[in-house]
Amino acid sequence: MALGLPALAAAGELDMCREIASDSERLACYDALADNAASPAMTADGVSAESLFGRDAAQTSAVLQQQAGISPPQILDTEISSVESRADGKLRITLRNGQQWEQIDGSPLHLVPGDPVRIRRASFGSYLLYKQSGGRSIRVRRTDRP
Numbered sequence: 001m002a003l004g005l006p007a008l009a010a011a012g013e014l015d016m017c018r019e020i021a022s023d024s025e026r027l028a029c030y031d032a033l034a035d036n037a038a039s040p041a042m043t044a045d046g047v048s049a050e051s052l053f054g055r056d057a058a059q060t061s062a063v064l065q066q067q068a069g070i071s072p073p074q075i076l077d078t079e080i081s082s083v084e085s086r087a088d089g090k091l092r093i094t095l096r097n098g099q100q101w102e103q104i105d106g107s108p109l110h111l112v113p114g115d116p117v118r119i120r121r122a123s124f125g126s127y128l129l130y131k132q133s134g135g136r137s138i139r140v141r142r143t144d145r146p
Contacts, residue, residue, distance in 0.1 A: 077132070080115045093129070093140070100144040101129065109138045 017029035052060045065072060084092040090103040091111060116132040130137035
């Protein structure tokens with residue numbers, strides 16, 4: 001019941017209180033809903049939106065992923081859907097899953113649609129993309145918004 005009044009109302013909690021015949025018990029039910037609505041929304045593990053305020057994006061993301069039981073992959077194996085060469089010679093890559101990535105270093109790597117590739121985490125928040133058939137890689141960053 002710590003989800004806040006709108007979520008409780010959607011879950012039928014208000015209807016449950018309305019069905020209580022005794023005035024004092026019905027009032028106690030409404031009071032409990034109001035008390036929960038007044039407190040910040042929290043997860044079952046006690047993480048509130050307020051507790052995330054001021055954390056950097058990486059810390060917030062890590063906490064939310066942990067709360068949701070999500071463990072982000074360290075490696076992505078996929079296939080190239082399309083490749084464009086930008087004016088500066090760097091590549092803009094679209095993957096089979098719709099993600100878009102762009103090359104951030106100057107290393108040459110010949111990629112064509114259909115190439116199986118692997119992307120893995122690298123240092124300083126970047127990623128390395130390389131063909132699964134060869135050992136060369138390019139440094140990339142994701143450009144689409146999930």
